[in-house]
Amino acid sequence: MRVNSASFRWKSGSLSVLVAHRKGPAAAALGFAIMFGVGCQEQTPVALNDDALPGAPITVTVEIPWSAFASNLEVFGGYGSAEDIGQGVLAEDFAGTLDARTLLRIGSYPRVATVQDTTGASRPDSTLTILGGRFVAFFDTIESTNSGAVTLALGAITEEWDQTTASWDFAVDTINDERPWSEAGGGVVLPVAQTVWDPLVGDTAVFVLDSAEVAAWADTTDLSAGARIEILDSGERLSLSKAVVRLDARPSSNPDTIIELTAVTRGSTFIYSPFPQPPPDGVRIGGAPSWRTILDVNIPEILDNLPDFCAVVRCPHELSPGEISYAALVLTSRATEAAFQPTDSIRLDVRPVLNRAAMPKSPLGVSLIVSPFGRSVAPEAFGSEPGLEIEIPFTGYARDRLRGTDASGNPTPETLALLSVIEPFSITFASFDGPQSAAEPFLRLVLTIGPPVELP
Amino acid sequence: MSRFMRRISRAATMAVAVLAVSSVSIHGQSLFNAAGLGTTVEALDGRARALGSMGIGLNGRSMMPSDPGALARLGISTGVMVASPSWVDYSAAGDRSGTVQGNRFPLMGIGYPILGGMASIQIGSFLDQTYEVTRVGETDLGDGPVRTSDAFDQDGAVSTVTLGFARTLGERFSAGLSIGRYAGSLDRTLERTYGEEGEAGNVDTYVEAGVWSWTGWSLSAGGSAELDGLRVAASVQVPTQLSGTASEDTRGSDRTFALPVHLRVGATANVGPSILVHGSAVLADWSSAQDQLNGGFAGSGSGFGLGVELSRARLFGRDAPLRFGFRRVGLPFAFEDESVTERTFSGGFGLTLNETAGVVLAALDLSIERGQRNSSNLSEQFWRATLSLLTSGF
Numbered sequence: 001m002r003v004n005s006a007s008f009r010w011k012s013g014s015l016s017v018l019v020a021h022r023k024g025p026a027a028a029a030l031g032f033a034i035m036f037g038v039g040c041q042e043q044t045p046v047a048l049n050d051d052a053l054p055g056a057p058i059t060v061t062v063e064i065p066w067s068a069f070a071s072n073l074e075v076f077g078g079y080g081s082a083e084d085i086g087q088g089v090l091a092e093d094f095a096g097t098l099d100a101r102t103l104l105r106i107g108s109y110p111r112v113a114t115v116q117d118t119t120g121a122s123r124p125d126s127t128l129t130i131l132g133g134r135f136v137a138f139f140d141t142i143e144s145t146n147s148g149a150v151t152l153a154l155g156a157i158t159e160e161w162d163q164t165t166a167s168w169d170f171a172v173d174t175i176n177d178e179r180p181w182s183e184a185g186g187g188v189v190l191p192v193a194q195t196v197w198d199p200l201v202g203d204t205a206v207f208v209l210d211s212a213e214v215a216a217w218a219d220t221t222d223l224s225a226g227a228r229i230e231i232l233d234s235g236e237r238l239s240l241s242k243a244v245v246r247l248d249a250r251p252s253s254n255p256d257t258i259i260e261l262t263a264v265t266r267g268s269t270f271i272y273s274p275f276p277q278p279p280p281d282g283v284r285i286g287g288a289p290s291w292r293t294i295l296d297v298n299i300p301e302i303l304d305n306l307p308d309f310c311a312v313v314r315c316p317h318e319l320s321p322g323e324i325s326y327a328a329l330v331l332t333s334r335a336t337e338a339a340f341q342p343t344d345s346i347r348l349d350v351r352p353v354l355n356r357a358a359m360p361k362s363p364l365g366v367s368l369i370v371s372p373f374g375r376s377v378a379p380e381a382f383g384s385e386p387g388l389e390i391e392i393p394f395t396g397y398a399r400d401r402l403r404g405t406d407a408s409g410n411p412t413p414e415t416l417a418l419l420s421v422i423e424p425f426s427i428t429f430a431s432f433d434g435p436q437s438a439a440e441p442f443l444r445l446v447l448t449i450g451p452p453v454e455l456p
Numbered sequence: 457m458s459r460f461m462r463r464i465s466r467a468a469t470m471a472v473a474v475l476a477v478s479s480v481s482i483h484g485q486s487l488f489n490a491a492g493l494g495t496t497v498e499a500l501d502g503r504a505r506a507l508g509s510m511g512i513g514l515n516g517r518s519m520m521p522s523d524p525g526a527l528a529r530l531g532i533s534t535g536v537m538v539a540s541p542s543w544v545d546y547s548a549a550g551d552r553s554g555t556v557q558g559n560r561f562p563l564m565g566i567g568y569p570i571l572g573g574m575a576s577i578q579i580g581s582f583l584d585q586t587y588e589v590t591r592v593g594e595t596d597l598g599d600g601p602v603r604t605s606d607a608f609d610q611d612g613a614v615s616t617v618t619l620g621f622a623r624t625l626g627e628r629f630s631a632g633l634s635i636g637r638y639a640g641s642l643d644r645t646l647e648r649t650y651g652e653e654g655e656a657g658n659v660d661t662y663v664e665a666g667v668w669s670w671t672g673w674s675l676s677a678g679g680s681a682e683l684d685g686l687r688v689a690a691s692v693q694v695p696t697q698l699s700g701t702a703s704e705d706t707r708g709s710d711r712t713f714a715l716p717v718h719l720r721v722g723a724t725a726n727v728g729p730s731i732l733v734h735g736s737a738v739l740a741d742w743s744s745a746q747d748q749l750n751g752g753f754a755g756s757g758s759g760f761g762l763g764v765e766l767s768r769a770r771l772f773g774r775d776a777p778l779r780f781g782f783r784r785v786g787l788p789f790a791f792e793d794e795s796v797t798e799r800t801f802s803g804g805f806g807l808t809l810n811e812t813a814g815v816v817l818a819a820l821d822l823s824i825e826r827g828q829r830n831s832s833n834l835s836e837q838f839w840r841a842t843l844s845l846l847t848s849g850f
Contacts, residue, residue, distance in 0.1 A: 061598045455666075
């Protein structure tokens with residue numbers, strides 16, 4: 001049976017021997033392909049019982065008090081402008097304090113309209129005669145507090161104003177240009193019209209304009225041009241969604257016909273008084289311009305003196321990032337000042353502050369909340385039903401903070417900012433109890449702690 | 457380039473190809489994988505399986521790590537590759553039953569004549585360790601009970617890379633020596649998820665994982681003798697301890713496990729004009745690993761096998777010896793303190809694909825086994841196919 005390798009060497013010098021007899025290798029390859037095919041569906045064996053599992057982890061919920069994980073809470077305001085909201089607010093002595101008026105700039109009037117001439121043919125007509133019109137205001141009936149009719153007044157602004165920086169006291173408030181209104185609250189206006197808006201009838205209020213009043217807003221280069229709308233009845237706060245000017249025009253091609261044209265507003269803002277002062281002892285989020293609350297976070301590396309925790313885990317326990325299954329900042333809501341209490345849900349966001357020393361201008365990191373709509377909180381939590389615990393989860397951040405770096409190896413910011421998802425979103429803001437209060441913020445951790453997995 | 461260099465180059469290319477193919481993961485084929493260090497997966501080819509062999513003492517050309525002396529009889533450059541799918545039906549206490557199937561590649565290797573003998577490199581399977589298990593429970597996160605699911609997944613295997621050299625000693629004897637390196641890794645991952653299945657909750661999954669790499673050495677020596685109508689062979693494999701070294705980010709510790717010395721003997725006798733009878737046995741006592749195990753029980757991996765080959769059979773005009781066999785071998789690890797054995801009846805055939813000048817250049821060997829593994833609380837019935845391809849003359 002022994003093969004003489006020397007005698008065979010001349011044949012094995014080339015693969016041509018195999019090539020000349022391809023059927024064999026081809027059949028072998030086919031055989032292997034069949035074997036791979038029939039056995040390719042892999043199924044992992046499932047062990048019979050729990051004995052095949054390593055030691056079971058335990059799950060513990062821990063509440064860390066403010067002093068053990070956070071510090072340096074600070075509230076900053078002035079983010080964005082009321083103009084950014086794109087809506088207006090009207091108030092007169094609302095909640096005994098708040099006055100608010102909305103200022104609008106009217107866009108250019110349509111110069112050309114397609115009309116039917118006397119022969120019935122449609123053609124563009126650029127010779128239009130404006131006869132008058134209506135200023136139509138649309139209100140948000142849910143956000144507005146009134147349930148009955150209220151009287152509104154429309155006036156024409158007479159002073160130059162800047163829609164981005166205008167406030168109750170200042171018409172222009174930019175760098176090196178600070179011009180107060182001649183009279184706080186939008187200056188002296190030329191009264192245009194009054195009307196009554198009843199939300200039970202509809203969501204629009206209509207002010208009738210004559211041709212002179214319409215003509216006064218036609219010059220879009222006039223920086224003093226604009227409309228101011230206010231509420232005359234006290235004790236209510238209205239939310240103005242938008243406003244347009246409906247124009248009645250007579251085309252030259254068919255003078256017997258009156259057509260209606262629409263001019264939209266090209267900008268709006270609202271001014272209000274008094275401007276809320278930063279809270280001395282709490283958390284504030286939202287408003288217009290917006291408020292942010294920032295705080296330094298330090299996830300404790302060692303857990304000790306926590307009776308419930310130490311009853312099931314040997315203390316002191318060195319916490320590792322992988323043991324944090326859930327982490328959330330828990331805030332307790334409190335009633336916001338009545339004038340600024342939300343009437344719709346507030347959506348909270350939490351973002352890392354990349355450079356606290358640069359506050360209030362520090363850039364922020366990406367949101368730590370998974371939902372793009374943030375953490376929604378019902379408005380009652382800041383009014384009729386305060387004391388609600390609101391959890392703002394930031395599990396990934398807590399792990400990174402404990403580890404010191406994020407997944408990319410970058411240092412984890414120490415400071416977090418609590419803010420509104422959209423800034424600014426509303427004149428209203430959310431309020432929470434601050435440190436050293438009975439319901440101070442705390443950190444809720446769900447920890448999963450298990451022994452290391454060992455070899456069998 | 458000289459002819460010798462070209463041969464070396466081809467051999468190297470073949471080696472790379474074999475190593476590349478061997479990277480295919482080996483999947484589990486038995487629930488006994490969850491016991492101790494797993495189940496043994498012997499590096500046997502289709503002919504050995506069909507004859508119920510322990511991989512030693514077979515006549516003709518053979519290239520298996522269990523028979524280092526047989527390498528010398530290859531004579532020419534040879535490569536072997538084995539695939540082995542299996543289908544397992546299991547039943548356990550509590551009316552639990554199911555099926556498992558998978559494919560594995562227990563042996564790949566090449567041998568090349570050098571220095572008047574035959575050198576080889578072989579990659580073989582050794583221990584199969586893959587399994588998974590899930591435990592469902594409940595915990596209170598402060599707002600009432602929440603479902604927890606602990607899913608444990610173990611994925612890995614121990615393989616061997618063996619370098620061997622053998623040569624003939626006169627007309628009748630041959631001897632071989634090989635050095636084996638244990639390799640492979642074991643990935644053990646426990647994941648606890650919260651909430652109902654399929655629901656994404658706020659509480660993240662807890663993951664505790666560890667990865668260990670297996671290392672160790674073994675030295676094997678063997679010899680065989682050709683007597684009139686009889687071939688006998690014996691080998692001894694002496695291993696070091698099997699070391700599991702934890703990766704840098706593994707919290708678990710390094711461990712070592714004692715491996716048993718394997719003694720193998722086998723013989724094939726020509727009892728008739730075309731009838732060969734084969735018998736072989738292995739002695740391996742794994743009980744020394746018991747003290748190092750956290751779970752499971754170590755026992756005996758000893759066994760024996762018997763087979764017969766009808767060598768005159770032909771198929772498609774080619775030689776196609778028919779083979780039948782029986783083997784009984786112990787599983788080294790079990791869930792209870794008991795002896796668990798694997799018993800198989802096998803059949804198969806070989807097929808010469810290419811023969812030139814009386815030398816087989818390519819041959820297939822196929823075996824089909826029907827077997828069972830029984831313990832007090834688990835019974836497995838399985839079909840296992842083994843197909844090996846032997847090529848020569850490259």
